[in-house]
Amino acid sequence: MNTSLLWFGNNLRVSDNEALHFASKADRLIAVYFFDPRHYKIGPFGFKKTERFRAKFLLETVQQLQKRLKTLNISLLVYPEQPENRIPELVERFQIDTIYLQKEWTSEEATVLANVKRKVPENIQFHETFDQFLFHPEDIPFDAYEKIPQVFTVFRKKCEKHCEVRPCFDAPQPFPIDNLVEETPKIPTLEELGFSHFEMDQRSAFPFKGGEDEALERLQHYFWDTKKLAFYKKTRNGLVGTDYSSKFSPWLANGSISAGTIYWEVNRFEKEIKKNQDTYWLIFELIWRDYFKYVSLKHGNQIFKIDGILGNDYDWHNNKAAQHDWINGQTDDDFVNANMIELKETGWMSNRGRQNVASYWSKHLQQDWRIGASYFEAMLIDYDVHSNWGNWMYNSGVGNNPRNRTFNTKRQAEMYDPNGKFQRLWLQHSLF
Incomplete structure (x- = not known):
């Protein structure tokens, strides 16, 4: 009997899941997800890699995935641990022969996978999917x-x-009931991940919960x-x-x-x-x-380096007062402020807002764009390593932007918030 382990990452669904499709061809299938403690630690620019908004959304997502998989008689084991510290034990306990996972290539994910591979027997197969x-x-x-x-x-x-x-890909057929394992580790709480319970701000443009x-x-x-x-x-x-x-x-x-x-x-x-x-x-x-x-x-x-993919050598600054004012919506620009307060209070910002505040931070204030990218990484519910760092490079003049444009935030506010409705929603003081 062959037994596979499905190691979930950023593919937390049952529908159209290539890794699940292939993993489910095994006689037995165990699934696992890790709330890696490294994702909740302070990073090099002074922000947690994951703040409360995305943490809450992720917890809701994993809870739902666990329920969905159970209808297929697949156990989702959940651990607040580093994968390299637990997968070897799972491989031995369940006599795993193949590990299925979504392919990742950025440095931190690649390092974790390399650590896992070093700790499991050489005959274990790894099947990575680009889905x-x-x-x-x-x-x-x-x-x-x-x-x-x-x-x-x-x-x-x-x-x-x-x-x-x-x-x-279609969802797989259910496994026999005996595919389930008796152990069902409890999904951690928001408090156990280091956050206090909170209610979503009623003004949020993204009041939705996580899950398929x-x-x-x-x-x-x-x-x-x-x-x-x-x-x-x-x-x-x-x-x-x-x-x-x-x-x-x-x-x-x-x-x-x-x-x-x-x-x-x-x-x-x-x-x-x-x-x-x-x-x-x-x-x-x-x-x-x-x-x-x-x-x-x-x-x-190179997407994480200060000169970006173009190797452009700008005179970047790291001014703590400027950082404080930008994060807290206390700059000289009310349109920027409203967007930054929305992000701080909800974990969400519109596409239009993101381009403006990034341009303001990197082009107008001439601050190290990686600080802005790292703050977004912490705060955004929809943080995606590729889109976040790619967009920040793009808006900062070190990425895939042939025009290297700078946003005129005053003009943008006139175009996209002509009546000041958005700014009034997020700014406490009267603007008009």
């Missing part, structure tokens, strides 16, 4: 990652012309119940409310939903309801998400 992409790495029209274009538009047009999005069910409910609401998808491009730069954009990014970030699931549902919407520039634009944004993953595959750790 966080829209366009699978084996299908893109470039000979090697080194050939990925430095300009997004070139990447997008070639992929749209030459790539097919792969079909989704919620992701699919959101898709049903945004596409079919309200048909907001048909207006996505027109409203996506909004600032207030739950429906100005799709809000899929937090579920995409931890893998509660796949890019493929969203793509094929857009496809169905276009056939059954309407196909227009708005419906296409959601796919356009999924391609941007892919692009930043390919940029990090191509450039490796």
Whole structure:
């Protein structure tokens, strides 16, 4: 009898999960997820890698995944430990022969995997799947990652012309009841991860919970119940409310939903309801998400370095007073302040807000862009290593931005918050 271990990471779903699809072909399957203590420690720029908003969302997600897997008679073991300290024991106890996991390539994840491999017998097979992409790495029209274009538009047009999005994987059939293990380690509480209990701010544009069910409910609401998808491009730069954009990014970030699931549902919407520039634009944004993953595959750790992937040598500063004012929404710019307070109070910020506050931090204040990127890493519910660091490089003049534009935040506020509704929502003092 062969027994597989499914090591969950940022693929916390049952639907369209390639690792689960292949792992479930074993006679017996055990699943595991780690709340790695390193993810809740202070990083080199003075912020926790994961703050309370994403921690809460992740706990909700894992709780739901555990329930979903149980309906398939698969036990999800959960440990607040480093994977390399527990996987060897699981391999021995359950006589594991193959470990399935989602492929990651950024340095911290690669180090953890290398540590695990050193601690388990050499005959253990590791099967890594690339299922966080829209366009699978084996299908893109470039000979090697080194050939990925430095300009997004070139990447997008070639992929749209030459790539097919792969079909989704079905959820597996349930295992026999005896596949379940008696041990069901308790999922840690928010307090056990180092945070106090809190209620979400009522003003939040992202009041949703974590988990695959919620992701699919959101898709049903945004596409079919309200048909907001048909207006996505027109409203996506909004600032207030739950429906100005799709809000899929937090579920995409931890893998509660796949890019493929969203793509094929857009496809169905276009056939059954309407196909227009708005419906296409959601796919356009999924391609941007892919692009930043390919940029990090191509450039490796360079995406975390101060000169970015361009090697540009700017005179960056590290002013603690400037950092305090930016984080707490106390700069000279009310539009920046409103966005930063929204992030601090909710773990969410609009796409329009993110570009403006990043440009203000790096271009206007000329502060070390990596400090801003690290703060976003801590605070954002939808933090994704590739999109976060890729976007910060892009907005700071060290990434894939051929124009190297600087945002005029005053003009942006006039365009996207002309009546001051968003600024009034988040700023305590009267602006008008």
